[in-house]
Amino acid sequence: MTEPKLSCSFLRQTMHNPLVLASGILGTSASLLERAALEGAGAVTTKSCGPEPRAGHPNPVAVAWQGGVINAVGLTNPGAQEEVPLLRAAKQRLAALGVPLFASIFAPTTEQFAEVARIIAEADPDLIEVNISCPNVASEFGTPFSASAESAAAVTRAVRAAVNLPISVKLAPNVANIGQIARAVAEEGADAVTAINTMPAMLIDAAAGKPILYNRSGGLSGPALKPIALRCVYEIARCVSLPIIGTGGISTGTDAAEMLMAGASLVGIGSAVWQDGPAVFARIGSELLAFMQTAGYESVESLCGRAITQ
Numbered sequence: 539m540t541e542p543k544l545s546c547s548f549l550r551q552t553m554h555n556p557l558v559l560a561s562g563i564l565g566t567s568a569s570l571l572e573r574a575a576l577e578g579a580g581a582v583t584t585k586s587c588g589p590e591p592r593a594g595h596p597n598p599v600a601v602a603w604q605g606g607v608i609n610a611v612g613l614t615n616p617g618a619q620e621e622v623p624l625l626r627a628a629k630q631r632l633a634a635l636g637v638p639l640f641a642s643i644f645a646p647t648t649e650q651f652a653e654v655a656r657i658i659a660e661a662d663p664d665l666i667e668v669n670i671s672c673p674n675v676a677s678e679f680g681t682p683f684s685a686s687a688e689s690a691a692a693v694t695r696a697v698r699a700a701v702n703l704p705i706s707v708k709l710a711p712n713v714a715n716i717g718q719i720a721r722a723v724a725e726e727g728a729d730a731v732t733a734i735n736t737m738p739a740m741l742i743d744a745a746a747g748k749p750i751l752y753n754r755s756g757g758l759s760g761p762a763l764k765p766i767a768l769r770c771v772y773e774i775a776r777c778v779s780l781p782i783i784g785t786g787g788i789s790t791g792t793d794a795a796e797m798l799m800a801g802a803s804l805v806g807i808g809s810a811v812w813q814d815g816p817a818v819f820a821r822i823g824s825e826l827l828a829f830m831q832t833a834g835y836e837s838v839e840s841l842c843g844r845a846i847t848q
Contacts, residue, residue, distance in 0.1 A: 542830035543836070548730075554636065555578070556798065557579055557805055557807055558582070558583060558804050560583055561584065561669065561808075562585050562609075562611070564582075565582065568624055572628065572632065574811070574819065576635065577817055578816075578817075579637065581637060581639070581640055584621070584642050585642065587615040587617065588617065588618065588645050594613060598750060601756075603741060606759050607809050607813075608739050610751045610756030618654045621641075625658065625663055626661045629661060629663065640706070641661070641667065643655055648692050652696040659702075664704070665704045666703050666706070667705075667707075667783075668708060684719065685710070690719050691722040691725065694726040707730075709770070709774070711763075711766050711767070712738060716734075718777070724778045724779075731778070732783040734763075734767050735785075737758040737766060738757065738758070739755065760787055767784060767797070768797065771800040775843055775846055784804070784805055794822055798842050798844070800846075810822070
């Protein structure tokens with residue numbers, strides 16, 4: 539058997555491996571993004587930025603529990619105009635490493651999504667990730683655009699008209715038919731889909747008799763999210779031919795293999811980085827390579843969608 543390799547293609551880009559730093563983790567400076575790349579990430583994603591600066595929610599904004607992490611950071615960011623210099627600096631550092639830069643954006647309206655995308659495009663990231671699914675700001679922004687095919691399509695259409703860069707639309711797990719929503723964004727010009735965002739959740743402090751997070755509810759990530767993410771990616775892959783960045787609960791090489799088998803082209807890693815630091819990229823990459831060697835897979839592409847064809 540030929541020695542397996544982790545290098546792969548994504549939207550006509552060659553990547554060292556399929557592991558992606560997910561949005562919201564270490565994505566706040568050029569040096570942190572570079573560090574994730576140096577530690578073994580195949581691509582890196584910035585923290586989501588919007589049209590205006592946001593301070594986010596007061597503490598406590600994150601809590602670890604036995605099934606993962608629940609956070610309600612609240613989309614803290616400096617605003618799109620201030621994000622551009624960060625992206626330019628990161629792009630320069632990452633280009634020398636051969637690691638693509640994905641820029642995540644959000645906005646409260648369809649029109650503002652287009653405007654933020656136009657601003658961010660000035661920095662020429664390799665992909666714009668359109669975050670229509672953040673679960674912990676509904677009280678401020680209303681129902682997420684990811685809740686219906688119509689609203690998801692409207693945002694995708696606006697962003698597609700605004701920029702020529704590749705775009706990936708980030709979908710939510712808590713919807714009736716995620717495949718239908720993926721099909722809607724595909725029809726409006728999305729180049730890829732990111733699946734999934736965190737799952738709305740809550741923890742109660744029994745002694746205090748109240749929710750632990752200041753925002754009351756937040757987004758669940760970590761191991762408890764993996765079975766949900768696998769099912770969502772599987773359903774999307776059965777409905778559209780777009781590449782998928784499969785994200786949710788990945789902490790081992792076997793997890794990554796499962797996500798690829800469900801239909802993902804790339805594998806996002808977030809809470810595991812928060813838990814153990816960016817060294818997890820090298821570990822997960824080594825574990826994935828060892829699994830491929832043992833199971834007889836020669837390439838990442840040979841894993842992709844395996845579970846769909848069985």
